[in-house]
Amino acid sequence: AQSVTQLDSHVSVSEGTPVLLRCNYSSSYSPSLFWYVQHPNKGLQLLLKYTSAATLVKGINGFEAEFKKSETSFHLTKPSAHMSDAAEYFCVVSGGYGGATNKLIFGTGTLLAVQP
Amino acid sequence: GAVVSQHPSRVICKSGTSVKIECRSLDFQATTMFWYRQFPKKSLMLMATSNEGSKATYEQGVEKDKFLINHASLTLSTLTVTSAHPEDSSFYICSATDRKNTEAFFGQGTRLTVV
Numbered sequence: 001a002q003s004v005t006q007l008d009s010h011v012s013v014s015e016g017t018p019v020l021l022r023c024n025y026s027s028s029y030s031p032s033l034f035w036y037v038q039h040p041n042k043g044l045q046l047l048l049k050y051t052s053a054a055t056l057v058k059g060i061n062g063f064e065a066e067f068k069k070s071e072t073s074f075h076l077t078k079p080s081a082h083m084s085d086a087a088e089y090f091c092v093v094s095g096g097y098g099g100a101t102n103k104l105i106f107g108t109g110t111l112l113a114v115q116p
Numbered sequence: 117g118a119v120v121s122q123h124p125s126r127v128i129c130k131s132g133t134s135v136k137i138e139c140r141s142l143d144f145q146a147t148t149m150f151w152y153r154q155f156p157k158k159s160l161m162l163m164a165t166s167n168e169g170s171k172a173t174y175e176q177g178v179e180k181d182k183f184l185i186n187h188a189s190l191t192l193s194t195l196t197v198t199s200a201h202p203e204d205s206s207f208y209i210c211s212a213t214d215r216k217n218t219e220a221f222f223g224q225g226t227r228l229t230v231v
Contacts, residue, residue, distance in 0.1 A: 041207075042225065043222040043223050043224040043225045046219065046221075049219065090159065104150070104162070104220055106160045108158070108159045109158075
């Protein structure tokens, strides 16, 4: 079975400083992994996805994530936080095979606060 | 990317009434649609998976008679909350995948409040 664990429920950074949101996954086969962002009372927007190609994945708005099989991690990073980055972030693993998205399994989310 | 439109974005209804939420794929054919429920300050919980023209597959613990899902066409799925109660108040989100099935596109969500 697949699962994801987001290690921090809340992260607070200052504007202009780096962002690190941690995610560990568990999967019995090569997983597809995603990061989604959700602004208050909004739907989800895909930031980036890993589907067994390059291990360093670049997404929108300057975010990137690195797939590390040895550590079963898929941490999300951004070099410099912006006020507009304040939102809830979800690490997600696909329950399907390969790149399929038959069932998405969500982590519990990390609320990112950006201080001026 | 592909667009999924969910309607209404916000609805308030009286206890005992039914509410229908629509999820439409605007520029692609959605072979599979998913319905999620999100409790305050919580993650998304998958309620059911629906494939066009067939019955929805419900996750364990989700009452199929309470949450009726219809996926009658390749661009529309509906979720009807029947005989709603205050505990059904939540944020409901749909997502859809196309035939390539490599990415899920999410609707904007529906905030349901049952009073």
